[in-house]
Amino acid sequence: MTAARRATIEFLLDNLVWLMLIVVLIVFSLTVPHFFQFGIFTNILEQSTFVGVMAIGLAIVIISGNLDLSVESTAALSAMVTGLLFATQGIGLGLTLDPAWLLLPVSLGIAMLVGALIGFINGFFVVRVGMAAFIVTLASFIWVRGLVVAISGGRSAQRLPDAIRVVGTEDILGIPLLAWISIACFVIFSILMAKTPFGRYITLVGGNAEATYRAGINSNRILWSSFVVAGLLAGVAGWLLAIRTSGATANLGTGMLFNAFAAVVIGGISLKGGIGKLPGVYAGVLLLYSIHTAINLMGLPAHYTQVILGGLVLAAVLLDTLKLRLREKLL
Amino acid sequence: MTRLARTLIGAAFASAALVSPIWAQDKGTIYYMVPTLLDEFQTESVNAIESFLAQVGYETVTLNADNKTDIQQSQMNDTVLLNPEAIVIAPVDFNALAPSIEEAREAGIPVMIFDRQITSTEVDFTSVAGTVEIGHVAAGEIQRLLEEKNGSVSGKVLQVLGDPGDPYTLDIQKGFEERMADHPEVEIISLPALQWEASNAGSIVSDQLLANPDIDLIFVHAAHLAVAAVASLESAGKEPGDVMLVSSNGAPVGLDLIRQGWQQVEVEQPLYAQAAAIAMFADKVVNGEEIEPGSYDVLGLEAELTIEEWGPNLKIPGAAITSENVDEPRFWGNLTPPSDPIEPVE
CATH class of the missing domain: 3.40.50.2300 (Response regulator)
Incomplete structure (x- = not known):
C-alpha cells in the first residue's frame, strides 16, 4: 500500500463519524419532510449545545481512563442555582446587579464554580481516597440530583432576566449564540487536548497511568484536574440549559447522560481510556441530535421514539466498531 | 433583597398555613406514596395531604418512589409490615401496583387512591379529577x-x-x-x-x-x-x-x-380539593364504615361520589383557568392553601 493511499484511508477512518453525519443529513434531507432547511440545521446545532458541552468534559475524563456519571446532575444543579438566584418567577429570588450586563458573567461564574466544586469532590474521592470513579460519580449522580430537589423543594424557577436570556435569543450570522458557544468550547478544548501539555498528559495517563507516573508526571494531579474540568463544563452546560428554558425545573437535563455517553462513544473515544479526539465527539453529538430532530419532524407515534433512537445509536456504534476492524485489516 | 425577604416570609406563612397542631395527630399513621418529587403538583400534594390529614387527626409519613414502579412496590410491601391505619397512593403505574394494593388490603390495611385512578382492582376510596x-x-x-x-x-x-x-x-x-x-x-x-x-x-x-x-x-x-x-x-x-x-x-x-x-x-387538577377529600373520608375508610354515594362539597367544589366496581370513587371536576379567573385563590397554582379546617364526613 502506498503512503498516499494509506494516508487517505487513515484520514477517512479517523473522520468516519463526520462522514456518517454527512450521510445521515443527506438521507434525512431526502426522506424526512421539512428537514432540508437552514432553520432545521441551526436547530440541530442549538439543541446539541448542552449535551455537547457536557460531553467534552465527559470525554476528557474518559480519555484520562476514568468515568464521570455525575455530569447530568451537576448540570442540573448549576441550572437550578442559576434559576434560583436570578429567575424572577417561581422560586427565583430575582437578584439584580448594576449594571445589568454583569448578570451574565456573574451567573456564568457561579454556575462554573458549582460545577467545578462537584468535580473537585469527585476527584478527591477518586484520586485521594482511591475509590472507583464509577461508584464515586454514580453516588454524585444521585446525591447531586437529590440536592437539586432539596434546594428547589421540587418547584421551578422561571423567567431569567433579559440580560442573561440574550444568550438564548440572539444569533450571529443566523446561527444561535448558544450554538456558537458550544462550537467555541469544542475548538478551545480540542486545541487544549491536542496542543498543550495538559491535553497530552491526560491522554498519556489514560493510556498508561503507571508509565506516566514513572516519567515524572504528576498523574494524580492530572486525573483530579480532569474531574474538575468535567464538572466545570457540566456547570456551563447547566447554565446554558437554564438560559434555553428560561429557568430550571427539578428534572431539567434528565436523560442527557445517556446522550452524552452515546456521543462520546460514537465520536470514537475509547472507554478504556487514552484514545480519542474531541472533534469526533462534536460530530457524535450532532449525529445524535440530527436523529432527534428527524424523529420530531416525522411525528412518529410516541411509543416508538425511544426504540428508534436506541436502534439508531446502536447502528452508529456498530459502524464505529466496524471502522476499528477495518483499520486493523487495512493498515 | 426585598424580594428575598418577601419570598422567605411568604414561605413561612405558607408553611404555617399547612402546619397543624400536634395534638390533632392522635388517630395513628397514614402512609402517602408519592410517585415523584420532581414536579410541582406532586410536591404540593405532599404538603396538602400531610396538612389535611393532620387536621383530622392522622400523622402522615410520605415515601417518594422517584417515578419507579419497582420502588413503589417495595415501599408498599415494607409499609404493609408496619401496619399503618391506611395507605394513600398516587401510583407510578396505574396497573402495576394492583398486586401490592391487594396484598395491603388482605393484610387489613385500607388503601386510598389519590389523583391517579386504578380501576383494575378494588380499593377503599378514590379521589381523582380524572386524567x-x-x-x-x-x-x-x-x-x-x-x-x-x-x-x-x-x-x-x-x-x-x-x-x-x-x-x-x-x-x-x-x-x-x-x-x-x-x-x-x-x-x-x-x-x-x-x-x-x-x-x-x-x-x-x-x-x-x-x-x-x-x-x-x-x-x-x-x-x-x-x-x-x-x-x-x-x-x-x-x-x-x-x-x-x-x-x-x-x-x-x-x-x-x-x-x-x-x-x-x-x-x-384541583389538588387541594383532591387532597382534602382524602382527609374528609379518612375516618370512614380507616374504620371500615360505609361510604354513601352522592354529591359532596369539597372546598366549595361539587364532587360526585359513585360506587364503582373498584370501590367508592369521588370525582372532582378540573377547572379551566384563563386570564379572567387566574388570580382566584381556589387554584392550587396560587399556593394559597384553604384556611377553613377540614371536617371529616359524618
Missing part, C-alpha cells in the same frame, strides 16, 4: 380558542406529551383526542417530551415551528413544559398570542404564563 377528563376539558377549551381565532373549529395543534411510558400523559392524550375526533378539520401533531424534560419539549416546539409554521396552538401536558415552549417561541421571534398555548395540571408557572399573555388556558 381522561382533563383531556376532555382541554379539548373543549381548545375547540373554543380555535373557533375564536379561525371562525370554526379548525387549524393545526401541536400536542406535546410527557414521557410516553407514563400512563398519566397517555390518558390525557386519550381524553383530548376522543373529544377532538369530532373535528377532523383540526390537524393534531403529537410528540413526546421524553422523561418530562423541559428542554426536550423546547426542541420539539423549535423543530415543529419550522416544519409547520402554521401551527395555531400548542397543547402541553404539564405547565413546566409550557415554560420551555415559550422560550422556543421567544427564540423564534414570536410574541404572546401569536401561537396559542394550553397546558394542564395548574402549576404556578402555568398561571404566571397566563398573566404574561403567553398562555390562554391552564386545565387545573
Whole structure:
C-alpha cells in the first residue's frame, strides 16, 4: 500500500463519524419532510449545545481512563442555582446587579464554580481516597440530583432576566449564540487536548497511568484536574440549559447522560481510556441530535421514539466498531 | 433583597398555613406514596395531604418512589409490615401496583387512591379529577380558542406529551383526542417530551415551528413544559398570542404564563380539593364504615361520589383557568392553601 493511499484511508477512518453525519443529513434531507432547511440545521446545532458541552468534559475524563456519571446532575444543579438566584418567577429570588450586563458573567461564574466544586469532590474521592470513579460519580449522580430537589423543594424557577436570556435569543450570522458557544468550547478544548501539555498528559495517563507516573508526571494531579474540568463544563452546560428554558425545573437535563455517553462513544473515544479526539465527539453529538430532530419532524407515534433512537445509536456504534476492524485489516 | 425577604416570609406563612397542631395527630399513621418529587403538583400534594390529614387527626409519613414502579412496590410491601391505619397512593403505574394494593388490603390495611385512578382492582376510596377528563376539558377549551381565532373549529395543534411510558400523559392524550375526533378539520401533531424534560419539549416546539409554521396552538401536558415552549417561541421571534398555548395540571408557572399573555388556558387538577377529600373520608375508610354515594362539597367544589366496581370513587371536576379567573385563590397554582379546617364526613 502506498503512503498516499494509506494516508487517505487513515484520514477517512479517523473522520468516519463526520462522514456518517454527512450521510445521515443527506438521507434525512431526502426522506424526512421539512428537514432540508437552514432553520432545521441551526436547530440541530442549538439543541446539541448542552449535551455537547457536557460531553467534552465527559470525554476528557474518559480519555484520562476514568468515568464521570455525575455530569447530568451537576448540570442540573448549576441550572437550578442559576434559576434560583436570578429567575424572577417561581422560586427565583430575582437578584439584580448594576449594571445589568454583569448578570451574565456573574451567573456564568457561579454556575462554573458549582460545577467545578462537584468535580473537585469527585476527584478527591477518586484520586485521594482511591475509590472507583464509577461508584464515586454514580453516588454524585444521585446525591447531586437529590440536592437539586432539596434546594428547589421540587418547584421551578422561571423567567431569567433579559440580560442573561440574550444568550438564548440572539444569533450571529443566523446561527444561535448558544450554538456558537458550544462550537467555541469544542475548538478551545480540542486545541487544549491536542496542543498543550495538559491535553497530552491526560491522554498519556489514560493510556498508561503507571508509565506516566514513572516519567515524572504528576498523574494524580492530572486525573483530579480532569474531574474538575468535567464538572466545570457540566456547570456551563447547566447554565446554558437554564438560559434555553428560561429557568430550571427539578428534572431539567434528565436523560442527557445517556446522550452524552452515546456521543462520546460514537465520536470514537475509547472507554478504556487514552484514545480519542474531541472533534469526533462534536460530530457524535450532532449525529445524535440530527436523529432527534428527524424523529420530531416525522411525528412518529410516541411509543416508538425511544426504540428508534436506541436502534439508531446502536447502528452508529456498530459502524464505529466496524471502522476499528477495518483499520486493523487495512493498515 | 426585598424580594428575598418577601419570598422567605411568604414561605413561612405558607408553611404555617399547612402546619397543624400536634395534638390533632392522635388517630395513628397514614402512609402517602408519592410517585415523584420532581414536579410541582406532586410536591404540593405532599404538603396538602400531610396538612389535611393532620387536621383530622392522622400523622402522615410520605415515601417518594422517584417515578419507579419497582420502588413503589417495595415501599408498599415494607409499609404493609408496619401496619399503618391506611395507605394513600398516587401510583407510578396505574396497573402495576394492583398486586401490592391487594396484598395491603388482605393484610387489613385500607388503601386510598389519590389523583391517579386504578380501576383494575378494588380499593377503599378514590379521589381523582380524572386524567381522561382533563383531556376532555382541554379539548373543549381548545375547540373554543380555535373557533375564536379561525371562525370554526379548525387549524393545526401541536400536542406535546410527557414521557410516553407514563400512563398519566397517555390518558390525557386519550381524553383530548376522543373529544377532538369530532373535528377532523383540526390537524393534531403529537410528540413526546421524553422523561418530562423541559428542554426536550423546547426542541420539539423549535423543530415543529419550522416544519409547520402554521401551527395555531400548542397543547402541553404539564405547565413546566409550557415554560420551555415559550422560550422556543421567544427564540423564534414570536410574541404572546401569536401561537396559542394550553397546558394542564395548574402549576404556578402555568398561571404566571397566563398573566404574561403567553398562555390562554391552564386545565387545573384541583389538588387541594383532591387532597382534602382524602382527609374528609379518612375516618370512614380507616374504620371500615360505609361510604354513601352522592354529591359532596369539597372546598366549595361539587364532587360526585359513585360506587364503582373498584370501590367508592369521588370525582372532582378540573377547572379551566384563563386570564379572567387566574388570580382566584381556589387554584392550587396560587399556593394559597384553604384556611377553613377540614371536617371529616359524618
